[in-house]
Amino acid sequence: QSGVMGERVEPVVPGPDLVGVNVERPMNMAHQQSSLWNKRQQAVCVRHAFKHYGSKKNPNHVLSDLNMTVAKGTIYGLLGASGCGKTTLLSCIVGRRRLNTGEIWVLGGKPGTRGSGVPGKRVGYMPQEIALYGEFSIRETMLYFGWIFGMNTSEIKERLQFLLNFLDLPSQNRLVKNLSGGQQRRVSFAVALMHDPELLILDEPTVGVDPLLRQSIWNHLVQITKDGNKTVIITTHYIEEARQAHTVSLIIL
Numbered sequence: 001q002s003g004v005m006g007e008r009v010e011p012v013v014p015g016p017d018l019v020g021v022n023v024e025r026p027m028n029m030a031h032q033q034s035s036l037w038n039k040r041q042q043a044v045c046v047r048h049a050f051k052h053y054g055s056k057k058n059p060n061h062v063l064s065d066l067n068m069t070v071a072k073g074t075i076y077g078l079l080g081a082s083g084c085g086k087t088t089l090l091s092c093i094v095g096r097r098r099l100n101t102g103e104i105w106v107l108g109g110k111p112g113t114r115g116s117g118v119p120g121k122r123v124g125y126m127p128q129e130i131a132l133y134g135e136f137s138i139r140e141t142m143l144y145f146g147w148i149f150g151m152n153t154s155e156i157k158e159r160l161q162f163l164l165n166f167l168d169l170p171s172q173n174r175l176v177k178n179l180s181g182g183q184q185r186r187v188s189f190a191v192a193l194m195h196d197p198e199l200l201i202l203d204e205p206t207v208g209v210d211p212l213l214r215q216s217i218w219n220h221l222v223q224i225t226k227d228g229n230k231t232v233i234i235t236t237h238y239i240e241e242a243r244q245a246h247t248v249s250l251i252i253l
């Protein structure tokens with residue numbers, strides 16, 4: 001039986017510059033309350049997560065008693081072989097899927113609950129598969145998602161200029177369906193960055209990206225997490241790349 005077992009998500013490369021805000025517990029608080037308080041201070045906190053696919057008779061256990069704590073202001077790298085459950089975990093964190101059992105806290109709330117802002121504008125999610133409208137141009141794509149995120153048109157246009165430049169995108173009038181695979185992935189990345197969210201969840205954002213741009217993407221992620229207000233969770237297959245994260249967790253089959 002394959003899957004991610006409890007405590008198998010462990011930091012393998014404790015970064016030298018492990019950041020994170022200082023979490024101080026209030027004094028004289030009952031243990032249960034303080035533990036809840038603690039979970040709500042993290043960017044993401046996953047406890048005793050179980051997730052399987054398939055039937056009860058023949059389940060494919062993907063997450064088995066998985067725990068994960070992502071402090072605010074860090075870049076958290078998830079590394080693991082193909083099929084080990086990275087995407088499943090991320091889609092539970094953004095509220096696209098539900099765990100079978102266990103709990104997830106994201107930015108102090110439970111994904112999918114009223115007022116949590118998740119899924120929603122507090123999070124920028126770049127899924128592994130492209131989820132864009134082929135008939136939209138790059139500009140229309142950015143306007144569409146920007147408006148959904150509550151931005152006004154002039155804010156969107158300003159941000160679009162930055163993202164076109166930063167991600168080396170072609171003319172903003174090109175239709176998404178006519179872009180190369182790598183260009184489409186960069187548009188998808190731009191959508192996640194558009195509204196400058198508190199939490200960025202990136203599922204293999206650097207696949208199909210040349211090494212120079214890959215490095216400037218990492219520089220950007222380091223920059224935005226520097227002041228401790230933004231957090232990034234990123235999956236990758238590349239060990240060398242994952243080393244640039246503050247915390248790296250290894251998911252093993």
Ligand SMILES: Nc1ncnc2c1ncn2[C@@H]1O[C@H](COP(=O)(O)OP(=O)(O)OP(=O)(O)O)[C@@H](O)[C@H]1O
Pocket residue numbers: 053054060062080081082083084085086087088089128
């Ligand atoms: N919707 C689904 N229905 C059934 N099984 C699924 C579904 N999605 C994923 N799986 C299975 O769950 C396991 C974990 O898949 P997941 O996509 O989470 O892995 P991953 O680590 O993201 O892989 P990769 O690095 O290749 O993207 C795999 O065995 C996969 O076949």
